Amino acid sequence: MFRLARYSFRLAPVGTVLSLLSAVVTAALTVAIPLLLGQAIGGLPRAVADGPGTRFVGVVVALLVAMLLSNALSQVGQAIWEAVGSTMEKDAAVRIGAALSTDPDLQTIDDPDVAARVEKLRTRSWEIQMGSRMMVSFAPQSILSLLGSVVALAINFHWWVALLMLATAIGSAERIRRTIVAQFDVWVGGTEPQKHADYAFKQAMGASAKEVRIFGLSRFLRQRYWDRTTEAFAPYWKVRSRQSVTNLGVFGGRVAVTAAAAGYAGWEASQGRLGLTALATALPLILTVGDTDVWSIAQMQRGHLALTWLEELSPPDRARLVVREPEPSPAAVVAGTERRRPPTIVFDDVGFRYPHADREILSGLDLELGAGTATALVGVNGAGKSTLVKLLAAGYLPTRGRITVDGVDLATLDRDERIAWQRRMAPVTQDFIRLPLPAGDNVELGTGLPWAGGIDLDPWPDTTDLDRLAARAGISDLVGRLSAGWATPLDKTLPGGTDLSGGEWQRIGLARALRAVDQGADLLVLDEPAAALDVESESRLVDGYLELARHVTSLVISHRFSVVRPVPRICVLEHGRIVEQGSHEELMQSDGPGRYRTMFTLQASRYVEAAQDVAEVSR
Numbered sequence: 001m002f003r004l005a006r007y008s009f010r011l012a013p014v015g016t017v018l019s020l021l022s023a024v025v026t027a028a029l030t031v032a033i034p035l036l037l038g039q040a041i042g043g044l045p046r047a048v049a050d051g052p053g054t055r056f057v058g059v060v061v062a063l064l065v066a067m068l069l070s071n072a073l074s075q076v077g078q079a080i081w082e083a084v085g086s087t088m089e090k091d092a093a094v095r096i097g098a099a100l101s102t103d104p105d106l107q108t109i110d111d112p113d114v115a116a117r118v119e120k121l122r123t124r125s126w127e128i129q130m131g132s133r134m135m136v137s138f139a140p141q142s143i144l145s146l147l148g149s150v151v152a153l154a155i156n157f158h159w160w161v162a163l164l165m166l167a168t169a170i171g172s173a174e175r176i177r178r179t180i181v182a183q184f185d186v187w188v189g190g191t192e193p194q195k196h197a198d199y200a201f202k203q204a205m206g207a208s209a210k211e212v213r214i215f216g217l218s219r220f221l222r223q224r225y226w227d228r229t230t231e232a233f234a235p236y237w238k239v240r241s242r243q244s245v246t247n248l249g250v251f252g253g254r255v256a257v258t259a260a261a262a263g264y265a266g267w268e269a270s271q272g273r274l275g276l277t278a279l280a281t282a283l284p285l286i287l288t289v290g291d292t293d294v295w296s297i298a299q300m301q302r303g304h305l306a307l308t309w310l311e312e313l314s315p316p317d318r319a320r321l322v323v324r325e326p327e328p329s330p331a332a333v334v335a336g337t338e339r340r341r342p343p344t345i346v347f348d349d350v351g352f353r354y355p356h357a358d359r360e361i362l363s364g365l366d367l368e369l370g371a372g373t374a375t376a377l378v379g380v381n382g383a384g385k386s387t388l389v390k391l392l393a394a395g396y397l398p399t400r401g402r403i404t405v406d407g408v409d410l411a412t413l414d415r416d417e418r419i420a421w422q423r424r425m426a427p428v429t430q431d432f433i434r435l436p437l438p439a440g441d442n443v444e445l446g447t448g449l450p451w452a453g454g455i456d457l458d459p460w461p462d463t464t465d466l467d468r469l470a471a472r473a474g475i476s477d478l479v480g481r482l483s484a485g486w487a488t489p490l491d492k493t494l495p496g497g498t499d500l501s502g503g504e505w506q507r508i509g510l511a512r513a514l515r516a517v518d519q520g521a522d523l524l525v526l527d528e529p530a531a532a533l534d535v536e537s538e539s540r541l542v543d544g545y546l547e548l549a550r551h552v553t554s555l556v557i558s559h560r561f562s563v564v565r566p567v568p569r570i571c572v573l574e575h576g577r578i579v580e581q582g583s584h585e586e587l588m589q590s591d592g593p594g595r596y597r598t599m600f601t602l603q604a605s606r607y608v609e610a611a612q613d614v615a616e617v618s619r
């Protein structure tokens with residue numbers, strides 16, 4: 001448990017030391033106050049009879065100062081802990097973020113075990129704060145004041161009463177510890193019903209706001225949330241009711257022992273065996289010992305567990321990496337100042353199976369993406385096209401065969417080299433990033449660096465370069481329509497912000513990729529770049545892509561044959577391998593399996609039918 005104190009000291013040394021000091025002083029005051037109170041009450045009859053002497057006044061003043069100081073320290077301790085706690089909260093969030101976003105390996109985000117651990121940490125990282133607070137504040141304070149009061153009671157009253165009360169306090173503390181631990185395990189255990197309840201809650205709270213209204217799912221989701229939560233908490237209530245009988249007995253016993261000790265002190269006083277000072281000292285000490293809770297041990301245990309999860313997910317050295325993270329490397333830095341030859345990528349008999357999956361997605365796949373050439377990839381849903389991109393990015397390594405870049409096997413790259421390889425890519429993926437930042441930043445982040453060395457700049461910097469880029473990317477009209485141009489935040493919840501349509505976002509994503517290529521990225525990957533584009537934008541995209549692709553190695557994946565058709569080499573992915581390749585004309589005339597021809601004809605015939613319908617209607 002001292003790890004909690006070490007963690008707290010590492011993050012906030014001053015706050016931690018102050019907190020410990022304040023705990024020790026508060027504990028000393030908790031013992032001192034009953035002693036002073038005893039002296040004050042014991043001296044009262046004499047002070048009334050003969051007038052208050054210096055000693056009596058000194059005791060009363062000391063008592064008042066002690067009480068005020070104790071009160072003030074509890075306020076100061078609270079403030080210190082708010083500051084330390086917020087540092088811990090930030091540390092946990094940043095470390096979870098680091099674990100999920102700095103590793104070039106995609107398995108970290110796809111792995112259900114990691115996802116479960118992250119979710120558990122997200123909901124329970126506050127326990128680290130709570131446990132640390134107990135460790136360097138409440139626990140030393142309550143343990144020291146308990147022990148101090150027991151010693152004072154032994155000296156001023158009877159040692160056996162003090163020991164009996166200490167034993168009762170320890171017994172009840174252990175009982176509370178067990179109760180809290182057992183209840184929390186059920187309460188925040190991340191059980192299946194809890195996951196379902198959370199999911200229903202998120203959907204109902206806006207994750208799918210439009211569908212929820214249109215399909216009238218609100219009642220269903222709310223009912224589901226209610227039922228699953230009830231189901232999730234059933235074991236919790238079972239544990240609670242089972243424990244409450246025992247707990248009642250333990251706490252009742254503690255109250256009885258405290259009352260008996262106080263009663264015994266009163267009886268001794270009535271028999272003349274205990275003077276007024278001793279009685280007035282013993283009674284508050286008895287109440288302090290009877291009332292001191294050492295439940296913080298359970299919280300420390302919980303905090304220690306949550307800290308262990310955090311360290312496992314994201315070791316402290318990685319957290320330091322976040323805090324002192326080097327400047328992100330833009331593609332230009334990785335690629336060197338001179339533009340080198342774009343990469344040649346070879347998939348050599350590649351097989352791939354996702355971890356925990358029971359089938360291969362790719363199997364015996366051979367494919368070459370020649371330096372500075374454009375390749376298109378087509379295939380039905382689930383054929384493995386996006387998976388191939390993940391392998392190309394070294395987000396996953398093949399389970400069989402190898403992928404080489406200019407002859408270097410991606411599997412031999414170390415972490416930094418994999419990151420550097422990823423920086424050479426300019427991707428437009430199906431779930432591309434949409435940042436609640438100004439339009440300019442959303443494009444400029446393609447450099448790998450925030451725009452002009454910072455984001456959310458005010459006043460907005462010179463946009464000449466961006467305007468030129470917009471013209472090439474075909475988004476000048478889009479930017480022109482935004483109320484504050486490039487400075488318009490792309491989030492309607494921000495002041496002056498707006499939201500974009502799916503297609504508009506996609507065009508911003510394409511401009512970002514273009515920006516990355518300008519900065520030195522030399523592998524362009526477009527995964528369904530036209531899914532949300534209108535016909536005009538799509539045609540602009542294709543022209544722009546072919547122009548751009550002349551300087552880089554590129555791969556475009558699309559279900560739209562109008563996008564694929566002009567690309568010089570088209571590959572058909574089926575059953576985990578490339579079953580056909582060639583230009584559009586070659587594939588249409590080939591004697592091979594004719595998969596491309598079949599798919600193309602099927603899609604084209606729909607357009608022909610539609611065109612005929614339009615023609616008939618207009619006649």
Ligand SMILES: Nc1ncnc2c1ncn2[C@@H]1O[C@H](COP(=O)(O)OP(=O)(O)OP(=O)(O)O)[C@@H](O)[C@H]1O
Binds near residue numbers: 387
């Ligand atoms: N992280 C994952 N773990 C396990 N299986 C996965 C994972 N991601 C994808 N798959 C499976 O791999 C197969 C191929 O998926 P992939 O996304 O590569 O297909 P695709 O060809 O890009 O499909 P689409 O045209 O629909 O985008 C699918 O059956 C999918 O269920």
